[in-house]
Amino acid sequence: MTSHMLTRSLDRGAAMFLMVVAACGILIPLSNLLLPAGSVLQVPTYLVALWGKYVCYAILALSIDLIWGYCGILSLGHGAFFALGGYAMGMYLMRQIGTRGVYGNPILPDFMVFLNYSKLPWTWYGFDMFWFAALMVLLVPGLLAFCFGWLAFRSRVTGVYLSIITQAMTYALLLAFFRNDFGFGGNNGLTDFKDILGFNVQAEGTRAALFALSCLALIVAFLICRSVVSSKLGKVLIAIRDAESRSRFLGYRVESYKLFVFTLSACMAGVAGALYVPQVGIINPGEFAPGNSIEAVIWVAVGGRGTLVGAALGAIVVNYAKTFFTSGVLAPYWLFMLGALFILVTLLLPKGIVGAFNAWRESARERRPAAAAASAAAEDGITEPDMAEERS
């Protein structure tokens, strides 16, 4: 009985979040496209693009939460996977420009023309096909994460050491992509996109569609994370997070688990990057900057690590605050606020907004003894072994 109650509330919880995302994914584009401009309820295009960006960040935050919140792997280089996914998409978009580039070269992107490339580098082969690019969006970050993780987890690089070498990884990629000789547009990166799948990227309809697609991707990513963390594998991940060597002595091959979840997470980050690029219109090596990756970790910390909703919420809240504070009179002070936010959250809200909200509810519940029993019962149900919680 209790388990059923809980199953329901759990499903309701995930569903709550998913429904808000889905509702936004449907209503915002519709409002943008159907309502007349200037109407009170019409969401202007620039906000659609802006919120599309937030949604991509939310996917990135989910991917970080999956490994950090549930498996204790703090990657300070997740921006690298995000950026690689973005580059894969950017390369597709570049090749779609075709003869509409400023030099009118049908094959070579503009930057290659003025850097005197005579032919397309092999790394660019195949990116004129969407399916190939889409595959690469998953494959490139996934493969990098797999190789990196295979080396690191097998030799038991953990904790801060892992954090620091992930940082080194993204820093090395940053330097590499900055190089013009690397063949990916150097510091300027890839920009001035025209079409995606034949639709004009600047068009309102395309933007609305991309937004809806990002929301869909967020929903799918959420469901994947949800089913991973609520499976027995999720319990193993938490076991590894809390007592890694104990898990080993129980016969779990810790490195395989880490590798699996790290690679999955990198693929998700790649998808987030791929959706991000057509919406912001540029991908450049700046995305590899170690600071970006750290900032993404902070979104998760602010929202509440170990809670999927929290991670997504954190990304949206922090980025909204950033947008808000970087305009107008507060602009010179926003770094103070951002910095202070990080310090205060780690000091005062170690479990993030969602965690704190949760603790507050808990204590409120304890004040009402009548509800206490129900609460205990609710807690009980979560771990009922025969409960099929990945039903969603």
Place this chain on the structure above:
Amino acid sequence: MNVMDNRATSAMLYLDGVHVSFDGFHAINNLSLTLAPGEMRAIIGPNGAGKTTMMDIITGKTKPDLGTVLFDGVTDLTRLDETRIAELGIGRKFQKPTVFESQTVQDNLLLALNVDHSVKGTLFWRGSKPESERIDKVLETIRLTDARNRLAGSLSHGQKQWLEIGMLLAQDPKLLLVDEPVAGMTDVETHLTAELLKEINKTHTVMVVEHDMTFVRELGVKVTCLHEGTVLAEGTIDQVSSNERVIEVYLGR
């Protein structure tokens, strides 16, 4: 070596001439020890005698510089890692109770169950009747049925010790290594733990490291005393505790 007929020894656990040093400090020094199948052995020794390091060697956490460590007569443990050794059937309880504090008692046991531990297996795992029955049984054995849904972190110290023993049971290994199971327990709890271990010993080979002499006496099994990484004395508790060198070591020179 790996053919059944060529068993080097009939012992469940066989250590011979094992050496380990950390930066010049000889933690284990020519240690030789055998444990017969079905036996329960108590290991005593002062601090720094190498008890925990010995367990580390058996479970693959530390690699010896020299020496042979055989399990079940055939398997060279020095070549394997912790996971593989655990899969072979060696379970370990740590000196400091180590349970998964943010998960429930029941989940702790679930994680310890001796079933498919691969990524794929856990990702697509579905609960089954035999599994939940096993868990129920273990819960009963370790007297935590009522606490099954509590978070392991909220248990008392003694309960955590038991939960960890329960996890060993769920793991159902051939050999249990139990490091200081009664540290911090009340007398009643200590007594109950001794009973529990004796019960377990009926079906498993057990090695217990313990300081508490009352407890060791209660177990009533063969005792090995370690000192400076080597075996100082072996025999019944009375024999060992009357050994002059043991007394010297314990009281200091």
Place this chain on the structure above:
Amino acid sequence: MPTKLSARFGTFVLSLFLIAFALPAFAGPFEDAVAKFANDDYSDTEEAIGVVASSGNKLAFPIISALQDGRLMADPDSKKVYVTGTDGKSIDAATGEAVASVPDSASAVRLNNRLRRSVDAALGGLTLQSPDLATRLQAAQSVFKSHEETLLEPVESALAKESNKAVKTALGEARAAILLFKSDATEVQKLEAVATIKARGDQDALALLSDLGSDQPASVAKAATSAIGSIQGSLAIWSSVQNAWYGLSLGSVLLLAAIGLAITFGVMGVINMAHGEMVMIGAYTTFVVQEVIRTRYPALFEYSLLIAVPLAFLVAGGIGVLIERSIIRFLYGRPLETLLATWGLSLVLQQAVRTMFGPTNREVGNPSWMSGAFELGQITITYNRLWILVFTLAVFLILLAMLRYTALGLEMRAVTQNRRMAASMGIATSRVDALTFGLGSGIAGIAGVALSQIDNVSPNLGQSYIIDSFMVVVFGGVGNLWGTLVGAFTLGIANKFLEPVAGAVLGKIAILVLIILFIQKRPRGLFALKGRAVEA
């Protein structure tokens, strides 16, 4: 260019020398030439330099050296030219008579690089027999570079009188350089000259020999080619010595930046992402110290760094203690959270400095003992790099001694090894924590003083060192100062040997990849602690 100039010079010497002698008292070519300085035209100035330098007039040296230092004032209206002495008194450049003051309309005669070379050449000729040893040496060097034929005689007469060995060698080389390019020198003279220049063996010698035209006798050309080959060969060997030196120097910078981190991260286990900002604060302390000195006590400028070192230690250390008390101490045992909080802190500190001092670079000057270079064999060693290396090693040794021999050091080690035990022994662990963190930050501050000498002093200063510092500490092995030392120098030298081969960018990428791979092999760095204690 040299040939053309020397041709012009030659004419002046021949014609004007005589005239200047014949009509010393009248408004002659010398006075005309001096007046040309007032035309504010580079070609006129160049002509004037030639005439004045070869005039034999005793005012020539004061005029040319004033021109070099920007003390030659010219009034474009009256065409009068004045020499302002270093003592502030002025004379009329044409007559040598003292004047009360230089009119306001006069401004310093401007130079460009071409003229500066003419000035050098002229001064070289004029100061070959100066009583000051350094001036003579410099004169000989500039003659070597300009190798004007007309200077052969002055060089030879100076050579005859010279007693100092170094100057004598330099003069000999200068003579050889002149002879080598002198069209009417004999083949034997030229061969001798080639040998002398070959013996000098440095890049200037190489430049001179490479510049030798094809109109030389076959034997000379052959000798020159073989000399070039042998100089290049020896320079190639020297260049690897030079790379090693550069590596040591880069290593010392890395060590300096990382050593504070080796304490906070290595000893305390606190990941301080604001470590770079401590370095920056040290650099800004230096800036403030120099500003105060500049405005109040200019005489102390040479000592500004010595004053800044303890101050930077105190300022950064004090801020460190403050940070530890207000933030870090709540986060012990949660290294990853510490990382995030200190990252936030680094943003705040950066923006605070940006608000206080402005976003642009601030000027921190090099005291004279920190500028310039000296030659060691065929490599150039700059004083600032040398001092930083010495300073780094000194800081390292002092720190090592402090940890080993002082009470605080003992307490620190005790607390790191076993906090509870230390506490029960009566050590105030929280005080030790604060002081340890303060020490790490203070050393970062000291690093800032040194780095202000070679890098930008801007709010971004710290950021550029933070990743490298972490790499050094992780590579060397946490908790081991010697590891940090070896790690820093290894990375420095590896980087400098890779750089000429792969280029600066690829070299750096390669180093990062190597570190990543190395950590897989030895997850706890070069000098890892072993044993059970590691896990605890």
Place this chain on the structure above:
Amino acid sequence: MLNKSTHDIAASFSRRGVLAATAGLMLGLASISGAKAADDTIKVGVLHSLSGTMAISETTLKDTILFLIDEQNKKGGVLGKKLEAVVVDPASNWPLFAEKARELITKDKVSVVFGCWTSVSRKSVLPVFKELNNILFYPVQYEGEESERNVFYTGAAPNQQAIPAVDYLMKDEKVKRWVLAGTDYVYPRTTNKILEAYLKSKGVAQEDIMINYTPFGHSDWQTIVADIKKFGSAGKKTAVVSTINGDANVPFYKELGNQGIKAKDIPVVAFSVGEEELAGLDTKPLVGHLAAWNYFESIKTPANEKFIKDWQAYTKNPKRTTNDPMEAHVIGFNMWVKAVEKVKSTDPDKVIDALPGIEAPNLTGGVSKMLPNHHITKPVFIGEIKANGQFDVVWKTPGLVAGDAWSKELDGSKDLIGDWVGKKCGNFNTKTNKCLGSGS
């Protein structure tokens, strides 16, 4: 414990909650968009980084625009309306530039934007300006190879900075051997490509050109300076053409000074070192090194002296320096004011069409003109670093140089021109008489 929190927060909501939350979010979004556009002012967007790595350069430009607006308002504004600055901080983050540009145009409804420093920030906002049809004035020297309808380039194109500088060194200093040293990004790469082609066309052999790239913020210059020294000892007069960017310059010049490379031996001519960069340096060892710009603070003209005086009064800082990109903003701002007054409207289409041909005095005594390719005519000055951190002009072009959008030295672009008046095209191929690409 952790996976519980999601459930709890979720449990507190209800189905009605979903609707309420979504509706609230929508209303919130809509209300943000309902920005009040006051009719009595003309809004001018300022898109310069105030934080992050580029703040060091861009903060001054933000102040410049605020100063110019202040001055213009004292004169009564434009078209009888006051100008109002809208300042945003893109924080040296390139995608944020695009986002902020979109915000300025859509939400704040600005009539024109002055902004960007790096090429990548310009590239990032470009699609936004095209899509939303607004005007960007870009004040920094850049690599060229661009002519867009919505962008006006008031900084130097390569032919207004790099090529005259090389000409000067060749003629006046008789330089025969060249080191092209730059930071590894598009501007130095392109500039060096152009210079390499140009030098070769002047008969310089390949072995007399050394090209070297370093990463951003490179701080250890020992090896490279030693290489330059070595390269310079081959017996021919050598010069360094530096496109080293921003922060890397200070350690570079410090190393040059310490290793004893004097300007009279190996001069360095820089395209990114101005008065602001020198402010962070002890310039005494650097006297004689060169910079090529279209403006120097030390140029003595009445217009410049007045500008410096007013600027220092406005910023209340008697030591505040001025520099080339500031002058570019001054020219661009005045051109925009003139164009608006000419068409009596701030409508971007009208202003864009009116701008080519507009003339505005620069601060160095000439009159700059907006060209059909959206670049302007500028004088080129070569300045020598003086001991006081200022520049002494040693050479200038006889007249104003017209900015080329497309370099004549590069194969890909030598036939291209930008002409937004006659051809209505930014990349018109004069050989094929065709406008390449989509053109807009």
